[in-house]
Amino acid sequence: MKPSILVARAVFPQILTLLEQHFEVTANQDDTVWTPAELIQQLQGKQGVFTTGSQRIDAQLLAACPDLKICANMAVGYNNFDLNAMTAAGVLATNTPDVLTETTADFGFALIMATARRMAESERFLRAGLWTSWRYDMFAGSDVYGSTLGILGMGRIGQAIARRGAHGFGMKVIYHNRSRLDAATESACGATLVSKQELLAQSDHLILVLPYSPEAHHTIGAAELAQMKPTATLVNIARGGIVDDAALAAALKQGTIAAAGLDVFDGEPNVHPDLLTVPNVVLTPHIASATMPTRLAMAQLAADNLIGFLVNGKAMTPLNPQVVTA
Ligand code: GLV
Numbered sequence: 059m060k061p062s063i064l065v066a067r068a069v070f071p072q073i074l075t076l077l078e079q080h081f082e083v084t085a086n087q088d089d090t091v092w093t094p095a096e097l098i099q100q101l102q103g104k105q106g107v108f109t110t111g112s113q114r115i116d117a118q119l120l121a122a123c124p125d126l127k128i129c130a131n132m133a134v135g136y137n138n139f140d141l142n143a144m145t146a147a148g149v150l151a152t153n154t155p156d157v158l159t160e161t162t163a164d165f166g167f168a169l170i171m172a173t174a175r176r177m178a179e180s181e182r183f184l185r186a187g188l189w190t191s192w193r194y195d196m197f198a199g200s201d202v203y204g205s206t207l208g209i210l211g212m213g214r215i216g217q218a219i220a221r222r223g224a225h226g227f228g229m230k231v232i233y234h235n236r237s238r239l240d241a242a243t244e245s246a247c248g249a250t251l252v253s254k255q256e257l258l259a260q261s262d263h264l265i266l267v268l269p270y271s272p273e274a275h276h277t278i279g280a281a282e283l284a285q286m287k288p289t290a291t292l293v294n295i296a297r298g299g300i301v302d303d304a305a306l307a308a309a310l311k312q313g314t315i316a317a318a319g320l321d322v323f324d325g326e327p328n329v330h331p332d333l334l335t336v337p338n339v340v341l342t343p344h345i346a347s348a349t350m351p352t353r354l355a356m357a358q359l360a361a362d363n364l365i366g367f368l369v370n371g372k373a374m375t376p377l378n379p380q381v382v383t384a
Pocket of ligand 1: 111158
């Protein structure tokens, strides 16, 4: 008998077809966002689940779903997983690293550019019919080329952003991370390790690319924003909650920093109302990895993890491989 799996959100039809070759599949092509209780109900009798960042897998759910063996996230971030609880329950977790690195780094750079050069603000102005003449300082922003790029979190995506900054935009690249990169990687990225304080004080453009954890909550709040240059921009493509959105909106209003670009929000898809009222912020709906080839590669890798583990006994990108070897 084929193993049974749940695909918890809508997915590419060809990925569903692939999964159906190996599994009894319950799919959610209507893309209903289930409550935790509905998700538990849907998971009864399922050995695997294809998740996105919007399904929380925690001890309560695991206790109620004793057949579950693997949760395959179609995302590189996995803060929707309680990894310790999954390991304790003997449930394998997988994510989708590498396949989205360059696409996400492109978007990070797009947001840096859009924020520094006030693209969203000026487009809104034009669409509103307010462009009546040229003016010497109209939507004058800040330079990206030759400026100082600060990167907080220097994993694969941080490094890909650093390479773009150092080699494409002639930027001085500084970073802060839990651990220092090896010398060869630092040199390939053209990046120098600094303290968090130095990063805040020296960056012309600061981009956040660190994973979310409870310890990372509000890594950037009022105190950190106050340490930044008044001309600086801040971009968050990491996770909501890493920035204190209310403090950021206040800082943008008061001119503590010049502008921000945000792809992720605390409590998304809800956005802090204060952010919606400040003009100098570019807001996008968590789309940093959203190109068709990359989203397809992510879905393929999540599917390969399910097939690899439940059919062939080996997942491609396990997060808690000790579950298998235990
Ligand atoms: C997107 O946010 C991801 O983690 O892949």
